[in-house]
Structure formats: C-alpha cells, structure tokens
Amino acid sequence: ERRQAEIALKETNETLEERVRERTQALSEANAALRQENRVRAEAEQALRQAKQLAEDANASKTRFLAAASHDLLQPLNAARLFTSALMQNVTASDTQRTIGHIDNSLQAAEELLGTLLDISKLDAGALTPRRSHFALADIFRPLRAEFEVMADDRGLDLDVVPTQQWVDSDPQMLRRIVQNFLSNAIRYTQEGRVLLGCRRQGGRLLIEVWDSGPGIPESKLTEIFQEFRRLDQVSRHKESEKGLGLGLSIADRMSRVLDHPIKVRSWEGVGTVFSVSVPIVAAREITVAVQEPSGRRSGNKLAGTRIVCIDNETLILEGMTAMLSGWGCEVFTATSIGGAKSILRNMDGDPDAILADYHLDNEVTGLMALEALSERFAGAVPGI
Numbered sequence: 464e465r466r467q468a469e470i471a472l473k474e475t476n477e478t479l480e481e482r483v484r485e486r487t488q489a490l491s492e493a494n495a496a497l498r499q500e501n502r503v504r505a506e507a508e509q510a511l512r513q514a515k516q517l518a519e520d521a522n523a524s525k526t527r528f529l530a531a532a533s534h535d536l537l538q539p540l541n542a543a544r545l546f547t548s549a550l551m552q553n554v555t556a557s558d559t560q561r562t563i564g565h566i567d568n569s570l571q572a573a574e575e576l577l578g579t580l581l582d583i584s585k586l587d588a589g590a591l592t593p594r595r596s597h598f599a600l601a602d603i604f605r606p607l608r609a610e611f612e613v614m615a616d617d618r619g620l621d622l623d624v625v626p627t628q629q630w631v632d633s634d635p636q637m638l639r640r641i642v643q644n645f646l647s648n649a650i651r652y653t654q655e656g657r658v659l660l661g662c663r664r665q666g667g668r669l670l671i672e673v674w675d676s677g678p679g680i681p682e683s684k685l686t687e688i689f690q691e692f693r694r695l696d697q698v699s700r701h702k703e704s705e706k707g708l709g710l711g712l713s714i715a716d717r718m719s720r721v722l723d724h725p726i727k728v729r730s731w732e733g734v735g736t737v738f739s740v741s742v743p744i745v746a747a748r749e750i751t752v753a754v755q756e757p758s759g760r761r762s763g764n765k766l767a768g769t770r771i772v773c774i775d776n777e778t779l780i781l782e783g784m785t786a787m788l789s790g791w792g793c794e795v796f797t798a799t800s801i802g803g804a805k806s807i808l809r810n811m812d813g814d815p816d817a818i819l820a821d822y823h824l825d826n827e828v829t830g831l832m833a834l835e836a837l838s839e840r841f842a843g844a845v846p847g848i
Contacts, residue, residue: 545783593634625661644711649675679732767792
C-alpha cells in the first residue's frame with residue numbers, strides 16, 4: 464500500500480508539473496498576445512493623434528486662408544459698391560438709377576455670400592468665440608423691428624413685436640443674428656398673414672420665438688432645413704425667398720451650439736411655423752440714460768461740412784469713399800498708412816469729426832493700432848470707427 468501511494472503521488476506530481484507547464488505556456492502566449500495588442504493599440508492611438516493634429520492644422524489653415532482670401536475678395540466688392548453709391552448720387556435718369564441699383568444688389572449678394580461662408584468656416588473651426596454679457600432683450604428687439612417692418616409692409620404682412628423687459632445672458636451680436644435669421648425666413652416664406660416676435664419664460668430661461676402664418680414645413684424636412692444651401696421646394700413660397708442662399712438657419716444652428724442656446728422648430732403644414740431659441744435669464748439692471756445736448760448743426764444734410772479722415776491700404780477703397788462721402792457734402796482726407804494719417808492731422812486746422820480706419824492694413828498693422836497711434840493727437844477719445 465505504501466508503494467502504491469508513492470506511485471500515485473509521483474504520478475500526481477508529474478501530472479501537476481505538466482499542467483503547470485501547460486498553464487505557464489498558455490499564460491506566456493496570452494501575455495505575448497496582450498503585449499502585441501497593446502503595441503497595436505498604442506500605434507493606432509498615435510496614428511489617431513497625428514491624424515487629429517493634421518486635421519486641426521488643416522482646419523486652422525483653411526480658416527486663415529478663407530479669412531485672408533475673403534478679405535482680399537471683399538475689398539474690390541466694397542470699392543465697387545462705394546462707386547455705385549457715388550454714381551447713384553450724380554444720376555437723375557430713372558432707367559440708369561434702376562440699372563445702378565441692380566448692380567449694387569448683385570454686388571451686395573456676392574458680398575453677403577462671402578461673409579457668410581467665412582462665418583461658417585470660423586464657427587466650424589472654433590475661431591469665433593462668443594462675447595457674453597448681460598443686456599436687455601429690448602436692445603435687440605428694437606433694431607430688428609425697425610429692420611424688418613419695411614420688408615414686411617412691402618409684402619403685405621403684419622409684423623408684431625411683443626415688448627419685453629427681460630434681461631438675458633448671451634452674446635448680443637450672435638443672438639441678434641440668430642433671431643434675425645428666424646425673422647428673415649419667416650417673412651420670405653409667408654405670403655399672407657403675419658409674423659410675430661415675442662418671448663416667454665420657461666423656468667430660469669427665456670424662449671425667444673418667431674411665429675409665422677406661412678405654408679409650414681413637412682416633418683420629414685425639419686432637420687434638413689438646418690443644412691447648408693437647403694431651401695424647401697415649395698410652390699407657394701414668396702418669390703422673394705428665391706433670393707435666399709439657404710445658409711441663414713445653418714449659421715443660426717452653429718451659433719446656438721457655440722452659445723449653448725438650444726434651437727427648436729415646430730411646424731404645421733398649411734398653418735405656419737415657430738422657431739425658438741432658449742437663453743438664460745438674468746436680473747435686470749438700472750440704466751442711466753445720458754441726455755444728449757442739441758447739436759449746433761443745421762437740420763437737413765447733417766453730414767455737410769463734416770471732416771472725415773479715411774485710412775485704408777487699398778487706393779480703390781479710398782477713391783470710392785472719397786466719391787461717396789464728398790457726394791454727401793463731407794470734406795474727405797485719405798491716408799494709406801499711420802504715417803500718412805499723422806501727417807494729415809498735423810496739417811489740419813482742428814480735429815476731424817471722424818476717422819474711418821479699415822481693420823486690415825499693410826504689414827500686419829490693424830485699424831485699431833492706427834487709432835491708438837493717433838490718440839496722442841486728441842485730448843479726449845479718438846472719434847474712430
């Protein structure tokens with residue numbers, strides 16, 4: 464029995480050693496496979512990081528290119544519009560004025576398209592950051608009403624703007640652009656009835672809404688309308704909607720995401736549509752309104768005799784500004800650099816009424832830098848734009 468026990472123990476030890484070798488071999492193979500997997504994963508992550516960096520660099524490069532290209536493309540368009548404006552002042556024949564008006568409208572459409580494409584590029588690249596502040600919503604509603612009342616009246620529509628005393632936390636320019644696009648689309652696509660701009664509280668937020676009595680949007684198209692260059696193929700839409708580029712809602716959607724202001728749309732075919740944007744409410748502040756003293760200028764052409772200094776590195780722009788402002792009765796002085804502007808101010812009797820400086824000047828100099836350099840000439844604030 465003792466001998467059998469020894470034999471059984473020996474067999475057990477041999478079996479155990481074999482199992483240990485097998486398990487060790489399997490563990491070694493598993494470790495090798497894991498190391499290989501880790502290497503592959505690390506290489507993939509490195510490749511992903513490199514691809515992401517390349518994409519970010521390409522996106523930033525595209526934004527810089529578009530910014531520079533758009534500025535260079537917009538300059539001759541701006542100059543052309545200045546010349547058409549000056550030409551309009553010197554033409555009396557109605558047919559010629561109408562032709563000049565068509566030219567100016569075409570130039571404006573091209574200018575707006577380039578500006579909008581640049582805005583989309585900046586938003587996609589994260590280069591357009593919001594400047595949030597607390598302000599009264601009425602500061603946005605008032606100019607929007609003035610802007611769209613004439614357009615609505617021309618198309619036989621009633622535009623109702625409900626007054627509000629609410630204050631919000633947002634970027635005033637971006638929020639105004641969002642609501643402006645809502646109103647623009649509502650008026651373009653509404654043939655009869657009215658468009659309403661108002662707001663309502665929703666907890667700690669405020670819903671800014673634009674209602675219209677237009678043809679409505681099919682439910683299947685509610686997402687599509689926020690895509691670039693998308694316009695609904697509706698026979699009943701207003702003929703003026705043909706002028707739209709299909710970029711307004713795309714811009715509004717991107718800006719709402721940057722601001723964290725959710726956009727919603729509800730629509731009923733044959734009844735109308737409502738677009739809304741949700742913004743945070745803040746406590747109202749008291750505003751001291753400065754009382755303006757009556758101006759000593761005579762009524763009528765308030766610009767007559769105004770002395771204006773224009774700074775731009777493009778001579779065509781300066782010539783166009785001179786032609787337009789001179790037509791308004793202004794005395795115009797032009798300069799292509801800071802040195803030229805300083806020379807004008809030194810030889811000028813008194814201070815100019817205004818300085819108009821383009822932002823992009825030569826050699827990476829900006830209009831803000833030019834106004835700062837000229838500030839030493841003024842006792843108070845520089846009358847610069």
